[in-house]
Amino acid sequence: MSWFSKLTSRLKKTSETLTSSVTKIFTHKKIDAATLEDLEETLIQADLGVSVATKITTRLSKEKVEKETSVTEIQELMADEIAQILIPFEKKLPLLSSKKPFVILMAGVNGSGKTTTCAKLAYQLQTQGLSVAIAACDTFRAAAIEQLEVWGHRLSIPIIRRNLGADPSALAFDAYKEAEKKGYDVLLIDTAGRLHTNQTLMAELEKIQRVLKKIDAHLPHESFLVLDATIGQNAFIQIESFGKSVPLTGLVITKLDGTARGGVVVGITEKYHLPLYYVGVGESKDDLQPFHAVSFARAIVGLASSRHGAETV
Numbered sequence: 461m462s463w464f465s466k467l468t469s470r471l472k473k474t475s476e477t478l479t480s481s482v483t484k485i486f487t488h489k490k491i492d493a494a495t496l497e498d499l500e501e502t503l504i505q506a507d508l509g510v511s512v513a514t515k516i517t518t519r520l521s522k523e524k525v526e527k528e529t530s531v532t533e534i535q536e537l538m539a540d541e542i543a544q545i546l547i548p549f550e551k552k553l554p555l556l557s558s559k560k561p562f563v564i565l566m567a568g569v570n571g572s573g574k575t576t577t578c579a580k581l582a583y584q585l586q587t588q589g590l591s592v593a594i595a596a597c598d599t600f601r602a603a604a605i606e607q608l609e610v611w612g613h614r615l616s617i618p619i620i621r622r623n624l625g626a627d628p629s630a631l632a633f634d635a636y637k638e639a640e641k642k643g644y645d646v647l648l649i650d651t652a653g654r655l656h657t658n659q660t661l662m663a664e665l666e667k668i669q670r671v672l673k674k675i676d677a678h679l680p681h682e683s684f685l686v687l688d689a690t691i692g693q694n695a696f697i698q699i700e701s702f703g704k705s706v707p708l709t710g711l712v713i714t715k716l717d718g719t720a721r722g723g724v725v726v727g728i729t730e731k732y733h734l735p736l737y738y739v740g741v742g743e744s745k746d747d748l749q750p751f752h753a754v755s756f757a758r759a760i761v762g763l764a765s766s767r768h769g770a771e772t773v
């Protein structure tokens with residue numbers, strides 16, 4: 461299955477919900493104030509955010525008012541507006557060989573998908589010819605270390621670990637030194653899940669960064685917040701709270717396959733202006749995709765990858 465087909469099929473819950481509402485609003489109806497108001501409400505309910513909803517309805521009212529418009533035309537217009545918002549936040553990882561190992565810290569609440577994302581990302585980078593290790597800095601739960609070792613075994617990823625209860629910042633320090641010695645290109649740092657309200661754990665996350673900065677002030681090169689899309693608007697408070705302890709450089713949004721709330725990606729990027737590097741669309745090793753704004757915009761409104769239906773990705 462191509463990259464785009466998978467994205468489209470995994471985002472079906474979001475696109476079907478959105479499309480069925482749009483179809484209901486516009487079938488056999490001209491665009492007028494009432495239909496536009498219904499559309500605006502639908503878009504807000506789909507977690508796209510008020511300003512995006514307003515942009516779409518304003519443009520429709522300018523271009524199409526009092527005309528019969530096909531649902532496809534409306535989908536195209538929505539995809540276009542959404543893509544324009546998302547494009548600035550599509551960014552590729554700058555894996556510069558001068559920064560070796562390139563260090564990415566993964567933060568987030570429990571269950572957001574940090575460990576799985578580390579494994580999938582390591583696998584993806586390996587297939588691009590890079591050598592990758594993961595530091596198992598979630599030393600709180602035995603299951604977390606085991607979970608990484610299972611992935612590591614399955615995908616031949618070196619896991620740098622210590623025993624349960626070990627100091628995560630000391631482990632991060634040692635893992636960097638080991639990755640440096642062994643010449644790994646990339647080091648991913650998995651961390652324990654924490655509620656953003658837990659001061660002790662947030663302080664520990666800060667300590668991991670402080671310890672790494674003693675080696676090199678630029679470390680970690682990237683700090684990603686891993687967000688579970690199914691939580692919808694709650695993502696906003698997580699970004700704000702984690703942002704106080706970690707200078708976030710980017711986002712990973714997971715579980716887009718399991719939710720009708722995929723629109724939240726638009727609301728989040730528009731509000732926080734953080735690059736979105738990857739999206740998680742399932743639980744297996746191939747289910748992490750680099751974020752492509754245009755494809756994503758088309759997929760969430762239920763359109764093919766290009767205007768002509770051809771695969772472009």
Ligand SMILES: Nc1nc2c(ncn2[C@@H]2O[C@H](COP(=O)(O)OP(=O)(O)O)[C@@H](O)[C@H]2O)c(=O)[nH]1
Pocket residue numbers: 568569570571572573574575576577653686714715716717718739740741742743747
């Ligand atoms: N459907 C789906 N499940 C995911 C995705 N990413 C992670 N998961 C699942 O979410 C659960 C929690 O993931 P985990 O990586 O352990 O979260 P962590 O606590 O942040 O490390 C696991 O059962 C994963 O398989 C995704 O993109 N889609």
Ligand SMILES: [Mg+2]
Pocket residue numbers: 574575576598604650651652653
């Ligand atoms: Mg974990």
